[in-house]
Amino acid sequence: MYDFAIIGGGIVGLSTGMALGKRYPNARILVLEKESNWAFHQTGNNSGVIHSGVYYKPGSFKAKFCRDGATSMVQFCEENNINHEVCGKVIVATNEEEIPRLENLYNRGLENGIEVKRISPEEVKEIEPHVSCVAGIRVYSTGIANYKQVCFKYAELIQNQGGDLRLNTKVLRIVPSGDKQVLETNNGTFETRYLINCAGLHSDRIAKKSGVDPKAKIVPFRGEYYELTPEKRYLVKTLIYPVPNPDFPFLGVHFTRMIDNSVHAGPNAVLSLKREGYKKTDFDLRDFAEVITYPGFWKLAAKHADEGIQEIIRSFSKAAFVRSLQKLIPEVQAEDLVPCHAGVRAQALMDDGKLVDDFLIIHGQNCVHVCNAPSPAATSSIEIGKAIVAAIPEQSHLATAIGA
Ligand SMILES: Cc1cc2nc3c(=O)[nH]c(=O)nc-3n(C[C@H](O)[C@H](O)[C@H](O)COP(=O)(O)OP(=O)(O)OC[C@H]3O[C@@H](n4cnc5c(N)ncnc54)[C@H](O)[C@@H]3O)c2cc1C
Numbered sequence: 001m002y003d004f005a006i007i008g009g010g011i012v013g014l015s016t017g018m019a020l021g022k023r024y025p026n027a028r029i030l031v032l033e034k035e036s037n038w039a040f041h042q043t044g045n046n047s048g049v050i051h052s053g054v055y056y057k058p059g060s061f062k063a064k065f066c067r068d069g070a071t072s073m074v075q076f077c078e079e080n081n082i083n084h085e086v087c088g089k090v091i092v093a094t095n096e097e098e099i100p101r102l103e104n105l106y107n108r109g110l111e112n113g114i115e116v117k118r119i120s121p122e123e124v125k126e127i128e129p130h131v132s133c134v135a136g137i138r139v140y141s142t143g144i145a146n147y148k149q150v151c152f153k154y155a156e157l158i159q160n161q162g163g164d165l166r167l168n169t170k171v172l173r174i175v176p177s178g179d180k181q182v183l184e185t186n187n188g189t190f191e192t193r194y195l196i197n198c199a200g201l202h203s204d205r206i207a208k209k210s211g212v213d214p215k216a217k218i219v220p221f222r223g224e225y226y227e228l229t230p231e232k233r234y235l236v237k238t239l240i241y242p243v244p245n246p247d248f249p250f251l252g253v254h255f256t257r258m259i260d261n262s263v264h265a266g267p268n269a270v271l272s273l274k275r276e277g278y279k280k281t282d283f284d285l286r287d288f289a290e291v292i293t294y295p296g297f298w299k300l301a302a303k304h305a306d307e308g309i310q311e312i313i314r315s316f317s318k319a320a321f322v323r324s325l326q327k328l329i330p331e332v333q334a335e336d337l338v339p340c341h342a343g344v345r346a347q348a349l350m351d352d353g354k355l356v357d358d359f360l361i362i363h364g365q366n367c368v369h370v371c372n373a374p375s376p377a378a379t380s381s382i383e384i385g386k387a388i389v390a391a392i393p394e395q396s397h398l399a400t401a402i403g404a
Helices: 011-023 061-079 096-111 121-127 147-160 200-209 230-235 285-292 295-303 305-316 318-326 377-391 396-402
Strands: 002-007 029-032 089-093 116-119 135-139 143-145 164-166 171-177 180-185 188-197 216-228 239-242 254-257 263-266 337-350 360-364 367-372
Touching (some): 011 147, 029 188, 061 377, 089 096, 089 121, 096 116, 096 135, 121 135, 143 147, 200 216, 200 337, 200 367, 216 285, 216 295, 230 263, 263 318, 295 305, 305 318, 318 337, 337 367, 360 377, 367 377
Parallel strands (some): 029 164, 188 367
Antiparallel strands (some): 089 135, 171 180, 216 337, 239 254, 360 367
């Protein structure tokens, strides 16, 4: 019998395990991950950016967890020798119409307590000599990190505290039984007093299996990247972002210098026909049918048909992708870019067609479900883990069992 079982060995599940171990040193903690290694899905295929928190609605979980999380992530990387760098970034308006939105972003950054500065196109050029723009802002606390390394460290710390970590173990069924929950997997049956669902792209399904309706469905959006050829890496010194469309939770294709010094360009945001569909041709009938029979999807599609079509064009046409990048760096050419990895975002969508903007954490009887943890959840992971643990109701049977 375990006190806590976590489903999902991505950055959110593992940070929660680490926070549990600190808060309840005597607790028996179990982490179940269906893949053969940690950080296999969203966490291992992201942009590797430590976001500052400039974009998010003041007062939201995203704004708070990201600002605090950027600080705790940098500290964690420093303490554990994890490759990272606080290099800052620029966000640039490439035409006059974008200036009011850039100004909103600047004000939002100030409201969120982030160090931001308006900079002229000449000042942008001092930081990023190849960028063409009409205005910019500099965000100082943005950084880059190796999130896979972060996850392996979280896992090691859980294990050092006596946690039980199981790879290749997929939760198939959840059966409530009195005060405990029985988790049936491909690798045996486990009993737990408390269940923590951090299953990312499958978090809505896991919630339903445990009898909780998240009132939102995970819709997978693939983010495809190109990489600059090594000879052209000089075009990008740090991170270069456009002004995002405020109606979407995605930031627009951008340039990111990764911690290994490669430079990635992307990601776009195209509907994936499979939850773990990393290739354009990936298709899963169940995943696809669930999306197209979901009323929320058609409401979203009706509202944003133009943007959706543009994303599909950009997914299939390298020329269209390159045109988006040329708005930031006009001299970048198609031959300077080679396709590289893709990641799939787990984005929760509500029945009414609204994308869930904030992190969505749902508490149930002896369980908690993280049903929307998109970007900046990697940055925010330490804060999300701490918040989940702080909110676990100290029910008497659980408190006695773990000596709380
Ligand atoms: C393209 C892209 C770029 C991004 N860029 C950034 C960025 O630069 N900075 C940032 O802060 N954030 C970024 N993000 C967001 C960030 O990567 C995610 O928010 C974060 O990784 C989510 O972590 P997670 O643990 O919730 O999910 P995941 O990493 O997806 O982990 C969930 C885990 O649950 C497991 N699982 C699912 N079902 C089961 C089951 N039944 N049994 C057992 N295990 C199961 C899965 O195998 C998976 O390993 C990006 C995301 C994407 C996709």
